[in-house]
Amino acid sequence: MAISSITRPASITNNIHRNNCIGLEVTENVMRICITSLPLDTLGGAERVIINEASYFAKQGHDVYLIAESIDKKVLSNYNLDERVQLITYDIVDVEGLDILDRSLSIRPYLNKIAPDVVQAHYVEIGTWLALQTLRITPAFTTHIHGSRLWFQDSVRRFPHLQKRCVQEIVSSVPGHSEFWNPDDEISVHRVGATVIEKLEKLALQACDVVFTNTRQLKKELNCLYDVKAEVTPPGIHQSWSADSQKVPDLPTDKPYILSVSRLDPRKRNTLLLRAFADMDQENIHLIIGGKGEQMGELKQLASEFDIEERVHLPGFIHDHDLPSYYKNAEIFAVPAWMSYGLTPLESISVETKTAISTDTYVKEIISEGSGVNVIPPETSAWTRGLNELLSCNSSPSPNLVPTINEYGDRKLDLMEVAAWGDQC
Secondary structure (H helix, E strand, C coil): CCHHHCCCCCCCEEEEEEECCCCCEEEEECCEEEEEECCECCCCHHHHHHHHHHHHHHHCCCEEEEEECCECHHHHHHCCCCCCCEEEECCCCCCCCCHHHHHHHHHHHHHHHHCCCEEEEECCHHHHHHHHHCCCCCCEEEEEECCCHHHCCCCHHHHHHCCCHHHHHHHHHCHHHHHCCCCCHHHHCCHHHHHHHHHHHHHHHHCCCEEEECCHHHHHHHHHHHCCCCEECCCCECCCCCCCCCCCCCCCCCCCEEEEECCCCHHHCHHHHHHHHHCCCCCCCEEEEECCCCCHHHHHHHHHHCCCCCCEEEEECCCCCCHHHHHHHCCEEEECCCECCCCHHHHHHHCCCCEEEECCECCHHHHCCCCCEEEECCCHHHHHHHHHHHHHCCCCCCHHHCCEHHHHHHHHHHHHHHHHHCCCC
16 A cells, blocks of 8 residues: 555544543544554464454454565465555665664655554564654554564574573573574674664564563563563454364375374474374374474475384365364364464364463463463473373363453553553543
């Protein structure tokens, strides 16, 4: 959408009714909400959260603008973006020698034209903050942190924090923080630039009216890295998620199976899962690993080496419409990934499928107390034992463990309204 085609909505009243602090029903004003994001061109958990969030805000009657460098139609269709959300894409303004200003200069005119009540940044908090510093508008500024720098493989931006005792303690307590930190010399030479970026990150986050994040673990990390206190707001799924899909796909096997769905990259530890499966004494059980990515060839080779290729199925990308049937028919849903949250375990539990997750899959904060859920250290032998235990377990997890998109969205809107208009109570 070109900037000339954006019209600033009039300040109107919407039929959103809630009880005020003295028990009387009040009618609230519509908020203009701008969501700024990195390119939405891949199918992943963060992209799903952003699309679901924008759609939910729009369905509650707010004027929502989703601003990203690029937006792929497959992301919109797979995650069902509400048609009332206004999409804005832009070309990066390239300022030679000032890369950090590129995104800021690109989104600045859109923010100025829309004059939002609230700006919510996903992954682009520095650029969004810098843009707002140069404008006369004063919206509430919020951001959602999906993962601290400790969750980015070999990120050069970890270097400025390495000497902090709290960082050392956190890294030692989360297996993946060490497993996926092997920076080479080429990365290391960029330490000075990383220090500048991290100082700007701290300034941007401390300037926020609200910093949202998914888990208590991330809240702890953000406090350690940037001295900010985040609001833990766990993303949820639609209550009718599985019921919405009536399609029954052709499954890769008619045998009992263990299911995993993710991008096929090292952080998801699919090779660990395959090795653990190969060591199981369960020749009637098959394994389905859904997803696309760089490790497809490696997984096929491993299955061949272990002589289990007839029991291992790699169907590639599985569309959201097909996932409920895959989950419902699985004996176990397995997530050995190093992951700061995790929506797929919530989906599997919502249809009462037994679920195994890693000790550093941090959706565990929500679901680990339930029956039919096994939290397993990211080691092959431990996963072999853990999967065998779940196969013999007769208890199913309760869908009541799973947060909903309504709970997630309402909590965010409540805090955004206070940030934008003040606490009326």
